[in-house]
Amino acid sequence: MTPLSSQPDWDGLQRFQETLTHDQFVHLLDEVYTVGGTAHNCIKVEADYAEIRTTGQHWIKLKFAKDTPKPVSKYWRSPGDLPSNNDRPLAGLTIALDPGHLGGTWAKMEERWFQIGAAEPVTEGDLTLRTAKVLAPRLEELGAKVVFVRSRPGPLIPLRPDDLRSQARASLKARGIYPILRTYQGPADPDKEHSITWESERLFYRVAEIHGRANRVNRVLKPDLTLCLHFNAEPWGDPTNPSLTDIDHLHLIINGAYAESELAYADVRYQMLLKLLSQSFDEELGISESVAHSLSETTKLPAYQYNGNNAHSVGASGYVWARNLLANRLYHCPVAYVECYVMNSRDFFDRLQAGAYDGLREFNGVMHKNIYAEYAVGVAQGLADYFRTARGMSKREK
Numbered sequence: 076m077t078p079l080s081s082q083p084d085w086d087g088l089q090r091f092q093e094t095l096t097h098d099q100f101v102h103l104l105d106e107v108y109t110v111g112g113t114a115h116n117c118i119k120v121e122a123d124y125a126e127i128r129t130t131g132q133h134w135i136k137l138k139f140a141k142d143t144p145k146p147v148s149k150y151w152r153s154p155g156d157l158p159s160n161n162d163r164p165l166a167g168l169t170i171a172l173d174p175g176h177l178g179g180t181w182a183k184m185e186e187r188w189f190q191i192g193a194a195e196p197v198t199e200g201d202l203t204l205r206t207a208k209v210l211a212p213r214l215e216e217l218g219a220k221v222v223f224v225r226s227r228p229g230p231l232i233p234l235r236p237d238d239l240r241s242q243a244r245a246s247l248k249a250r251g252i253y254p255i256l257r258t259y260q261g262p263a264d265p266d267k268e269h270s271i272t273w274e275s276e277r278l279f280y281r282v283a284e285i286h287g288r289a290n291r292v293n294r295v296l297k298p299d300l301t302l303c304l305h306f307n308a309e310p311w312g313d314p315t316n317p318s319l320t321d322i323d324h325l326h327l328i329i330n331g332a333y334a335e336s337e338l339a340y341a342d343v344r345y346q347m348l349l350k351l352l353s354q355s356f357d358e359e360l361g362i363s364e365s366v367a368h369s370l371s372e373t374t375k376l377p378a379y380q381y382n383g384n385n386a387h388s389v390g391a392s393g394y395v396w397a398r399n400l401l402a403n404r405l406y407h408c409p410v411a412y413v414e415c416y417v418m419n420s421r422d423f424f425d426r427l428q429a430g431a432y433d434g435l436r437e438f439n440g441v442m443h444k445n446i447y448a449e450y451a452v453g454v455a456q457g458l459a460d461y462f463r464t465a466r467g468m469s470k471r472e473k
Contacts, residue, residue, distance in 0.1 A: 076342050076398050078246045079239075079282050083345030085129045090351040091359040094147050096116055100125060100139060103351050110387045117344055127348065137352075149353055150297040151408040154465035164462040166218030171298035173288060173402065175305040176200035177280060179228030184236075185280045186262065187238040189314040189419065190394060195428055197418050202427075202446075203304045209431075210451035217459050222296045224288050232287035236275040239283065243274035243377075264316060267407040282401065286448055289405035300362065301403055302454065303412040307379065311419040323420040325376035327363040328412040329356070330404050331397025332387040346404045360390050361465060362411050366457030367394035370415060373453035375441065377385040379414065 076082070095103075101120060105112070117128040124138045152168070160166050178200025182188035187199035204225065211221045225231060247255050252269055259267035265396045267273045292301055307324065311317035330350050337343050350356075370376070371394060378393040386398040403410040422439055426446050435442040443449060 077282075077340050078242055078278055079286060080340075080342040083129070083342055084136055085345065088127070088135065088137060088345075088348060088352065090148055093145050094352065095140060095144055095354070097122060099144070101145050101350075101434040103354075103356060107331040107356055107387075107389065108347055109333050109352050110331070110397075111337070112263055113333055114338055116335065117338055128344070147352070147354055149407070149423050150293075153356075153358060154462055155467060157466045159467040160218065160464055163218030164459045165214060165411055168218070168300065168462070169220045169222060169277045169296070169298040170458075171222050171224050171296050171301040171408075172211060172215055172301045173224040173301055174200065174203035174207040175293075175303055177230055177284070178202075178204055181229060181280065183262075183314070184276050186314075187357075189311050189317040191317060191319075191424070194424075195430075196313060197424065197427060199306050199308075199418060202306050202418070204228065206447045206450045209447045210302075212243045213451055213455040214458070217455065220237060222298060224291055224296065224301070230280070230284050230287070231291060232284055234279065234283050236272070236279040236470065239275040239278045240271055241276055243271045246278065247271065285405065288402065292406045292408065298408055301406050301408055301410045303410060304450075304454075305412070305414045306416050306418045308418045309415040309420070317419055317425060318420045319419050320417065321421060323376055323417045323422055324379040325367070325374060325391055325394060325415050326379040327367050327395045328362055328386075328398045328400060328403060328414065329359040329389065329395065330399060330410065331356070331389065332385065333399045334385065343399075343404070347399075349407065350404060354405060355404045357473065358409045358465075359411065360395065360460075360462055362409065362458065362461050363395045364392050365461035366411055366413065366454055367392050368396075369457030369460065370413070370450075370453035372454070373449055374415065376416070415453075416446065436461065 090398065104114060104120070106117065124136050126134045126136055128134050135363040157167050176187045176199045179200055181197040182200055188196060190196040207223065214221050244255065247269070253270060256266060256270040258272040259270040292298065307318045309322055333343070333347055367424055381396060388395040389395050389397045401410065405413050424447070426438055426443065429436060429445065431445045431447055435444060444452065
């Protein structure tokens with residue numbers, strides 16, 4: 076089990092019996108979620124069923140559909156479930172906006188903050204929240220009901236880092252960290268990752284908070300789509316004397332590309348299977364490709380390229396990647412996870428200092444809206460384009 080996770084409800088997978096054919100299951104398993112055969116130790120595929128390792132050496136059997144797959148029970152609606160509506164393409168949809176990170180007084184702890192001299196600090200959690208509040212009315216004009224996963228700076232959960240010190244010690248010990256230190260001396264301390272204080276903070280903002288947001292999404296909001304809004308960054312070094320870069324880019328992430336080491340955890344295996352069997356991939360890919368196209372036209376940013384093995388390119392645009400993140404794994408509905416701009420690029424930094432101006436201004440020879448409006452316009456247009464095409468598609472095809 077990964078830290079702070081809940082025991083999997085393996086019996087809950089019974090509702091997915093005969094909801095996918097053999098070929099559909101193999102396609103999703105081998106080309107999206109476990110590229111390179113990373114699930115061979117825990118999922119065995121036969122002609123009529125898959126055997127799935129649960130806990131220890133216990134296995135369950137998932138039967139494939141022989142003819143027409145049974146419908147999947149889920150709380151979110153596919154665009155094919157909705158009638159065509161070209162004027163208000165998001166009508167009838169509930170869209171949750173999840174502004175990434177915490178912002179405010181928590182930004183330094185979560186290492187999403189830097190400042191140059193007396194200039195406006197760059198704080199990702201505040202940037203994402205401001206962008207979400209600009210985006211929301213645009214989506215509502217297109218017909219959506221908009222709900223916020225986080226609507227103010229700070230965490231959703233009542234837990235704080237000090238509440239997680241025993242779990243932090245256990246986490247360090249389980250990973251073989253030695254020596255284990257009580258605390259650390261600031262962000263530049265080379266031994267900070269050996270400290271209980273740093274680990275308890277990491278578990279707080281990177282794990283417990285995301286679990287809290289997932290509970291809100293899945294049990295309270297129950298949206299048809301969640302948009303996770305983020306800003307990217309290149310390494311900036313000392314946050315009080317950061318390095319700026321000429322690099323800038325854009326990409327979107329959907330769940331997939333699980334490593335064999337990740338699937339060794341029972342809760343991760345279970346959550347991956349929930350994503351696969353809920354069949355949200357096609358919609359996530361379609362939405363992400365459409366938003367990527369619109370944002371690339373609006374921002375003029377090139378696509379980001381992963382060089383490691385923790386992500387796999389999907390789709391045709393080059394902007395969309397499958398990657399296993401906690402949020403896009405735990406949220407049961409389709410998720411589009413947007414990483415737009417590089418916060419420590421010179422262009423972005425200059426544009427941030429200009430604030431939320433009206434109209435267009437020139438930066439490095441290019442005319443731009445302010446960053447919040449530009450981000451919001453690109454996302455809203457991409458969603459409108461996708462849902463205009465996809466709404467009622469299955470009914471028209473029939």
